[in-house]
Amino acid sequence: MTCSDVQRALPEILDGTPDGPLAADFESHVQSCPDCSDLVSDLNLITSEARQLAASEEPAPRVWLGIAAQLRAEGLIVDSTIVDSTIREPETSAPLRPMLVPSSPRRRWSAWWLAPVAAGLVAAGSYVVSHKPAPQVAKQQGPAAPGTSPSPTSAEETPAATSDSEPARAPQPLAQKSDPPTPPRKVVEAAPSAEDQQFLSVVSTRAPSMRVTYENQLKAVNADIRETQAYVNRNPGDVDARQHLMDAYQQKALLYQIALDRIQ
Amino acid sequence: MTDQKQGITEAEAIEQAKQGNEAAFEVLYHLHKRRVYSLCLRMVSNPAQAEDLAQEAFLQLFRKIGTFRGESAFSTWLHRMTVNVVLMQLRKKGLPVVSLEETLEADDDAPRKEFGTKDVKLTGSIDRLQLQRAIDRLPPGYRTVFVLHDVEGFEHNEIAEIVGCSIGNSKSQLHKARLKLRDFLKFMRAEKAKTG
Numbered sequence: 445m446t447c448s449d450v451q452r453a454l455p456e457i458l459d460g461t462p463d464g465p466l467a468a469d470f471e472s473h474v475q476s477c478p479d480c481s482d483l484v485s486d487l488n489l490i491t492s493e494a495r496q497l498a499a500s501e502e503p504a505p506r507v508w509l510g511i512a513a514q515l516r517a518e519g520l521i522v523d524s525t526i527v528d529s530t531i532r533e534p535e536t537s538a539p540l541r542p543m544l545v546p547s548s549p550r551r552r553w554s555a556w557w558l559a560p561v562a563a564g565l566v567a568a569g570s571y572v573v574s575h576k577p578a579p580q581v582a583k584q585q586g587p588a589a590p591g592t593s594p595s596p597t598s599a600e601e602t603p604a605a606t607s608d609s610e611p612a613r614a615p616q617p618l619a620q621k622s623d624p625p626t627p628p629r630k631v632v633e634a635a636p637s638a639e640d641q642q643f644l645s646v647v648s649t650r651a652p653s654m655r656v657t658y659e660n661q662l663k664a665v666n667a668d669i670r671e672t673q674a675y676v677n678r679n680p681g682d683v684d685a686r687q688h689l690m691d692a693y694q695q696k697a698l699l700y701q702i703a704l705d706r707i708q
Numbered sequence: 709m710t711d712q713k714q715g716i717t718e719a720e721a722i723e724q725a726k727q728g729n730e731a732a733f734e735v736l737y738h739l740h741k742r743r744v745y746s747l748c749l750r751m752v753s754n755p756a757q758a759e760d761l762a763q764e765a766f767l768q769l770f771r772k773i774g775t776f777r778g779e780s781a782f783s784t785w786l787h788r789m790t791v792n793v794v795l796m797q798l799r800k801k802g803l804p805v806v807s808l809e810e811t812l813e814a815d816d817d818a819p820r821k822e823f824g825t826k827d828v829k830l831t832g833s834i835d836r837l838q839l840q841r842a843i844d845r846l847p848p849g850y851r852t853v854f855v856l857h858d859v860e861g862f863e864h865n866e867i868a869e870i871v872g873c874s875i876g877n878s879k880s881q882l883h884k885a886r887l888k889l890r891d892f893l894k895f896m897r898a899e900k901a902k903t904g
Contacts (some may be wrong), residue, residue, distance in 0.1 A: 455883040459864070486890050493834045494858035497843075503745040503759045508737055510763050515733060515770060522728030 445469040450480045458487060504668070505661040506695040513698050636662070647703060658703060665696045718782060726774050733770055740783060741766075743860060744790050750855040751794045753844050761797060765790040780869060787862070788870045791852055798848050834893060842892035850885035857882050 445453075450473055457470050474480050515521045636644070640662055648655045672689040679685055716724070716732075718739060724732035744765055748758035768789050776785060843851060852871060856862040857878070862870070864878040871878070 455879045458883075459879065483890075486894075487886050489834060490839070490886055490889050490893070491858050493836065493839055494843075494854070495861070496836060497750060497840065497859045498746055498861065501742075501745065501749070501755075503741055503762050507741070507745075507759050507763045507766075508734065511737065511766050511770070512730065512734070514767055515730070518771070520728060520770060521730040521733065 445473040447473075447477060447480055450474065450477075450483075454484070454487070458484075458491070505664045505699070506668075506691070509661075509695050509698040636666075640666070643700065643703065658699070661699055662696075665692065665699060668692045669696065719778075722773065722776060722782060725770065726776075736770075736782075737766055740786055743783070744786065747787065747790055747855060747860060748794055750840075750843060750859055751848075751851060752797070753840060757797075761793055762790070765793045768793065781866075784866055784869050787856070787866075788872075791856075791870055795848060795852070838893060838896050839889070842889045842896065845892055846885055846888055850881055850888060853878055853881040854885040854889070858886075 450470060453466055453470055457467065474484055512521070644655060644659055644662070647658050669689065669692045672685060672692055676682065676685050676689055716735070718736070721732045721735045721739075725736060741762065745758060745762045748761040748765070749755060752758055752761065765786070769786050776782065843854065846854060853867055856867045856870065857864070864875045864882075867873075867878045868875045873881075
């Protein structure tokens with residue numbers, strides 16, 4: 445077998461369908477030819493490393509929220525009944541993912557208050573996008589180097605939803621000011637706002653098994669809002685960032701809206 | 709949470725989704741979101757854009773779910789749609805999306821006779837970032853097959869159905885993709901060695 449023969453045989457050999465004599469000749473040549481040996485070794489390495497790139501990440505919650513909103517807008521969702529089920533593989537009975545929760549048709553707790561909150565979130569986002577904040581250097585100057593600081597500025601600028609700018613009192617207690625320039629972004633989970641807490645309380649009452657799901661989605665959306673707000677504070681002229689912040693508020697509003705539709 | 713002995717299968721979720729049941733849509737989404745997102749991410753290397761593409765792929769799927777008859781596996785159908793969405797996006801960006809047949813013919817100058825930078829070896833490990841960068845440099849046709857097979861683990865018969873080519877073509881594309889990646893990686897490694 446020559447080097448050219450090896451190259452022609454590689455697709456079959458590497459993907460595991462070699463016939464006996466071919467495989468034997470292949471092996472024999474590769475063992476004696478450094479170039480072909482390197483080639484086979486490199487291709488195997490590439491293949492094995494490529495598999496590490498397979499999905500470990502999940503798309504952000506906004507993806508599903510956007511899908512659901514669009515499906516509703518197109519009238520493709522006609523039934524929001526929550527049924528008691530888990531998804532399972534046909535062959536096994538092991539549930540893949542617990543998704544849905546028992547419905548309680550009798551309880552008609554109204555969560556009408558969610559709608560204005562959702563609207564408020566969108567308004568807050570619009571306000572932020574349109575209002576250019578005063579250049580705050582909010583670095584580590586004396587009081588309150590806002591680490592995660594959406595708080596001080598956002599407390600001024602977002603009159604409505606303070607959901608994640610919860611610590612409206614500046615993080616002074618945190619940046620105890622001793623000089624150490626605290627790390628630029630500390631991703632500290634802010635305490636949930638009053639609206640978020642009330643929202644989760646309603647979900648716990650109405651659809652308890654969904655609480656964790658919504659809580660996680662809220663955390664993700666709030667984290668996005670916080671980080672984007674912090675970025676916008678540092679880069680007030682960045683139009684794309686401001687739009688992204690608006691999108692994040694809208695995603696949160698969507699989350700409220702979808703929950704409202706489900707639990708009413 | 710694993711309380712119920714009975715649940716719904718994917719097939720049942722599909723049927724309920726056809727009736728417009730939102731929860732069924734969500735079940736299908738959560739079942740497939742990682743793979744769809746990963747495919748998009750490996751093709752465009754931009755998380756935000758990959759999310760947009762994944763969203764679009766699912767929307768297209770859900771709009772057409774009423775037409776799904778089960779002739780092929782649902783995941784194959786979904787991934788075919790995903791690949792189409794991604795390739796369309798690449799076309800919109802003005803990137804030359806060459807058909808698989810064209811890449812097959814046009815590759816006579818593939819550097820097969822010499823092994824690139826001969827004295828540079830890839831042995832040991834490959835930097836994952838460099839690998840992703842090398843994948844980014846592949847032509848879209850090669851990139852698609854490589855990502856589907858080596859990253860996402862699809863078999864050639866599935867890839868053939870997803871991208872609309874023959875199994876032999878899929879194998880050939882994959883092999884050429886790997887060879888190109890090897891060349892890119894060796895080049896990058898050589899460049900890195902030069903700059904210290």
